[in-house]
Amino acid sequence: MAKRKGIESSIALADSAAMCRIEAISAYPITPQTHIVEHLSEWVNDGELEAEFLPVESEHSAISAACGMSAVGARTFTATSSQGLALMHEILFLTASLRLPIVMAVANRALAGPISIWNDHSDIMAERDIGWVQIFAENGQECFDLVPLCFKVAEDKRVHLPMILNFDGFIVSHMIEPIEYWEQAQFDNYLPAYDPQIKLDIRNPSMMGAVGVPEIYYEVKMGQHQVLLDSKVVVKEALEALEKQCGRRYEVVESYRADDADVVMVLLGSLVETCMTAVDNLRAKGLKVGIVRPRLWRPFPTEEFIESLGDIPVLGVCDRSYTFGGAHHPLASEIKSVLYGSGKAPKICEYMIGIGGRDIRVEEFEQMFMQLLEVKENGKDLPIQYVGVRS
Amino acid sequence: MEKFNVFASKLIPEAELFSPGHKACQGCAPALALRYLLKAAGPNTMVANATGCMEIISSAYPDMAWGVPWIHVAFENAAAVASGLESGIKIMQRKGKLEKGHINVIAVGGDGGTFDIGLQALSGMLERGQDVLYLCYDNEAYMNTGIQRSSGTPIFASTTTSPAGKAIPGQRTFKKDLAGIAAAHNVTYVATASVAYPFDFMEKVQKALATPGSKLIHIFAPCPTGWRSQPKDIIKLARLAVQTGLFPLYEFTGGKYSMSLDLPFLKPVTNYLKLQGRYRHLTEDMINIIQEDLHLRYEWLQGLAALSHQEEAK
Numbered sequence: 003m004a005k006r007k008g009i010e011s012s013i014a015l016a017d018s019a020a021m022c023r024i025e026a027i028s029a030y031p032i033t034p035q036t037h038i039v040e041h042l043s044e045w046v047n048d049g050e051l052e053a054e055f056l057p058v059e060s061e062h063s064a065i066s067a068a069c070g071m072s073a074v075g076a077r078t079f080t081a082t083s084s085q086g087l088a089l090m091h092e093i094l095f096l097t098a099s100l101r102l103p104i105v106m107a108v109a110n111r112a113l114a115g116p117i118s119i120w121n122d123h124s125d126i127m128a129e130r131d132i133g134w135v136q137i138f139a140e141n142g143q144e145c146f147d148l149v150p151l152c153f154k155v156a157e158d159k160r161v162h163l164p165m166i167l168n169f170d171g172f173i174v175s176h177m178i179e180p181i182e183y184w185e186q187a188q189f190d191n192y193l194p195a196y197d198p199q200i201k202l203d204i205r206n207p208s209m210m211g212a213v214g215v216p217e218i219y220y221e222v223k224m225g226q227h228q229v230l231l232d233s234k235v236v237v238k239e240a241l242e243a244l245e246k247q248c249g250r251r252y253e254v255v256e257s258y259r260a261d262d263a264d265v266v267m268v269l270l271g272s273l274v275e276t277c278m279t280a281v282d283n284l285r286a287k288g289l290k291v292g293i294v295r296p297r298l299w300r301p302f303p304t305e306e307f308i309e310s311l312g313d314i315p316v317l318g319v320c321d322r323s324y325t326f327g328g329a330h331h332p333l334a335s336e337i338k339s340v341l342y343g344s345g346k347a348p349k350i351c352e353y354m355i356g357i358g359g360r361d362i363r364v365e366e367f368e369q370m371f372m373q374l375l376e377v378k379e380n381g382k383d384l385p386i387q388y389v390g391v392r393s
Numbered sequence: 394m395e396k397f398n399v400f401a402s403k404l405i406p407e408a409e410l411f412s413p414g415h416k417a418c419q420g421c422a423p424a425l426a427l428r429y430l431l432k433a434a435g436p437n438t439m440v441a442n443a444t445g446c447m448e449i450i451s452s453a454y455p456d457m458a459w460g461v462p463w464i465h466v467a468f469e470n471a472a473a474v475a476s477g478l479e480s481g482i483k484i485m486q487r488k489g490k491l492e493k494g495h496i497n498v499i500a501v502g503g504d505g506g507t508f509d510i511g512l513q514a515l516s517g518m519l520e521r522g523q524d525v526l527y528l529c530y531d532n533e534a535y536m537n538t539g540i541q542r543s544s545g546t547p548i549f550a551s552t553t554t555s556p557a558g559k560a561i562p563g564q565r566t567f568k569k570d571l572a573g574i575a576a577a578h579n580v581t582y583v584a585t586a587s588v589a590y591p592f593d594f595m596e597k598v599q600k601a602l603a604t605p606g607s608k609l610i611h612i613f614a615p616c617p618t619g620w621r622s623q624p625k626d627i628i629k630l631a632r633l634a635v636q637t638g639l640f641p642l643y644e645f646t647g648g649k650y651s652m653s654l655d656l657p658f659l660k661p662v663t664n665y666l667k668l669q670g671r672y673r674h675l676t677e678d679m680i681n682i683i684q685e686d687l688h689l690r691y692e693w694l695q696g697l698a699a700l701s702h703q704e705e706a707k
Contacts (some may be wrong), residue, residue: 027482054480058473059517066470066514068476070441073464074491076484096466161701202439202462202478211465212454310605322706 004248006182011142012037014181015167016108018149020045020053021158021189024079028056028064029052032086033119033166034171035109040082063085065093065104072102075201077153080104083171084111091129095111097164098133099226100210101200103156104164105149106134110271111171113246121171124323126299127332135165136300140272142179145169147248150184150193154240161233163226170272172359184248192247203236214387216322228266234301252391255310260292261287261338265328265374266311267293267367268337269320273356277320277371280367291371302336316349318370322356331386349377352355352386360390365372400462405432410460416450420624422588422614422631423447423503424436426633427477429591430528432599439478442504443511446537446616447610469510470637472518475525488495497602500527504545505535519578519607526601526608530573532616540619544569548686549679550671552619557674567686572611576645581606583645584653587613589631592644593653599669604646613640621670633665638691639683649701650694662687 009017016038019027027046029039045051054071064080072078082090087108098106098166110126126136129392135155139145150169156165169175184192202210214222237254245251257272259281260266267277279371282293294310294317296303311317315388321390330338334352341347351374355362366389410431417424417551427447437461442448448465451458479498484615485491500518507529518525535541542555545606547568551557555564573585582604586594594612603610612649615631634640637660642653643690662684666672675683 016565025488026477026481026571028480052484054484055395055478056476056521058476059513059520063470063473063476063514063517066411066466067465067477067480070464070474070479071481073474073476074439074481074485076481084605092467093470100464100466144438166590204437204439204462207436207460209459209465212452212457213449215453218454247587301648 004182004184004188006180007105009142009176010037010054010176011145011169011180011181012109012176014142014183015145015149015169016041016196017043017183018146019079019105019107020051020149021184021186021220022077022153022188024049024051024053026054026056026068026076026078028058028067028071028078028080030058030061030082030086032061032063032083034111034175035081035083035086035177036109037108038284042079044091058132058167061089062093062100065097067098068104069100069102070092072104072203073100075196075198077157077196078102078104079106083108083109084113087125087129088113094129094132094134094268096211099222100319102164103153103162104392105152105156105167106164107149107169109171109175118358119171121173122357122359126166126168127323130300130332133163133230133299134228135161135163135237137165137167137237137298138270139169139174140176141183142177143250144252146181146183147244147250147252150189151203151240151244152352154193155233155236159196159199159238161236162199163230163233168236168271171271175308182205182248185332192243194212196303231301234298237298252297253306254263254298255294255306257310258293260294260310260314261312262290262292263292264312264378265316265318265371266291266314266316267320267371268333268350269293269295270333271298271322273320273362276362276364279364280371284368284371289371289375291375302340304340311346311348314348316351316374318351318374319352320353320355324354336392349381351377351384354388355390366390404437404539406430408436408460410436410633411451412424412458412460414456415458416453416456417446418618418624420617420627422627424450425588426499426528426530427501427592427613428610429523429588429595430499430598431461434485434602435597435664437495438497438499439463441471441475441478441498441500443500443506444468445503447503449607449669450691451539468506470514471502471506471511472501472514472525472527473702475527476518476521476523479523479525498525498656500525502513502527503536504529504531504533508571509543510543516670519575519580519609522580522606524605524607526598526610529609529611530614531571531611532614532619533568534616534619536616536619545571548683549675551674560672562679572609572645575609578607579648581646582607584586585611585640585642587631587635587640587642588615589628589635590642597644619671622659622668626668630665633660636660637662637665637687639687641691641694643694650697652695659691701704
């Protein structure tokens with residue numbers, strides 16, 4: 003039977019990766035990710051996990067070494083945050099185009115400058131277009147459950163792409179929570195051994211990473227785009243299989259008390275849980291508010307998102323990073339583009355929240371919901387609301 | 394000495410694992426270095442290639458020149474990718490997913506990809522002692538992007554970013570000592586080599602591959618296009634670089650330096666310089682600076698070799 007234990011989310015995530023029988027780990031320290039690779043090095047050095055642990059000299063080398071490991075067919079894992087993810091930027095595109103199913107945990111953290119170790123989504127939003135499958139976990143249990151999902155999706159022969167598991171730095175990574183561990187047998191049932199479609203093999207020499215001349219580059223990129231779009235089906239299948247394994251149901255887009263809602267909030271990551279408390283408080287007062295949140299970020303689950311909205315007339319969209327100089331910030335930009343031409347035209351109010359570790363409280367979400375309800379009544383347009391910023 | 398005088402092409406494998414028909418310029422010495430490299434290493438080899446001339450001319454899909462598994466990821470990370478290959482092979486063999494037996498892992502980069510942008514990844518690989526041979530083919534500038542200076546470019550050489558101008562006569566700095574940097578990591582094997590001495594080079598490759606741990610071979614590989622020299626003079630230039638003492642051939646193994654070739658005397662460096670358009674602007678003073686620096690470095694190296702073998706001499 004599955005056991006529940008009080009444990010830090012990062013440690014649980016690392017345990018989950020180890021129980022996925024990862025074979026190769028490249029590691030470089032960065033706050034707030036570091037506990038993950040520290041704990042994996044304990045697994046390896048205590049002889050409990052048969053794997054190569056490579057402590058490299060930069061994140062750029064961490065992802066580059068991971069490419070080498072994966073290219074010879076090893077199940078490969080790494081983790082990073084913020085500046086580390088930004089330093090990897092160049093290689094992230096290559097990892098996807100080389101079709102190497104590396105799984106990377108990203109403890110989301112603000113990008114410098116000024117330097118900040120605290121949580122927001124500016125690291126991952128800067129990597130929106132790298133061609134990886136990207137998913138968000140909102141608490142420690144989800145971190146634990148979604149690691150095997152990431153490997154299952156990434157290594158699926160219909161996908162063969164790298165995958166990022168996002169979770170909020172500190173808010174989730176350093177939180178001690180009761181987490182239900184799977185048995186090793188459940189991991190083994192859920193996740194078969196990695197059988198690479200392509201790998202470097204001295205008995206069958208091949209070249210990976212050839213020059214893309216103009217006659218071929220476009221087709222390679224088109225193939226990548228298509229396979230990433232098509233991976234949504236595989237994610238959905240893997241989520242269904244995951245429910246059979248651990249009893250928890252996750253969806254590519256999830257709703258909370260949104261069915262009959264007058265207004266809903268759209269957001270990603272751990273602040274969903276704070277927002278849920280606000281929803282409960284307002285529901286108790288008879289106000290019809292709810293949440294719709296995409297769990298899968300890339301590929302964006304367009305159809306599922308539109309369907310989840312039903313006929314809700316007003317949306318609030320919460321961004322946690324800036325698109326400097328842009329008309330809208332990243333999540334709002336995505337949501338607006340998805341809805342344009344969809345036949346649905348809810349009123350959209352944009353919010354900026356939780357930048358660089360700035361706390362956002364239940365009462366603030368309640369005020370935001372009250373504002374949305376007002377908009378529903380008066381039909382007025384709101385400028386982008388920068389919640390809690392001092393002028 | 395015998396390996397410097399023999400001509401015995403039948404003694405080396407006929408198989409061309411770096412196949413002809415690639416897109417290198419006429420007289421390209423780096424391409425020759427790769428041909429020798431794979432003849433010495435054989436088919437039991439995987440290569441991680443940095444971005445650069447050799448990657449571009451050998452891998453334009455679908456014209457692939459490599460007969461061994463090959464991966465190119467980016468410019469600055471060949472040593473890191475090779476580190477990953479080595480770790481991946483180790484674990485796959487330990488878990489019985491890959492046949493046991495030694496597989497040569499070789500990283501290949503030019504001087505730009507090694508002396509400059511790839512130095513950090515190289516240092517990391519060397520420090521970790523990973524069982525990889527790093528081959529730096531040194532043609533003394535960024536030739537792939539159009540002859541820009543690197544930290545491997547020698548003093549006064551005219552390149553497109555260190556042009557021989559009226560105020561500044563070409564490259565302002567002396568060449569970085571790559572093999573010395575590798576040796577400072579106290580790795581198992583470091584050597585310099587030259588395309589003009591193919592048997593010496595191939596022997597060094599085999600010696601390196603037979604030695605566990607991190608290895609680096611720095612091969613001098615002239616570029617007729619970038620040096621503004623005749624393709625027919627390329628081997629001659631490579632030989633003169635050795636015979637003038639400008640690029641001494643040596644090995645560093647087990648903490649000791651050994652000269653690969655005893656030169657009874659050093660030829661004047663002008664013999665080497667005058668065959669190259671990149672040095673056309675040199676004055677006598679500049680030639681003297683090159684000559685003096687070369688002697689200092691050569692004597693320093695001879696001193697290291699003598700010191701290394703002091704005990705044996707007693």
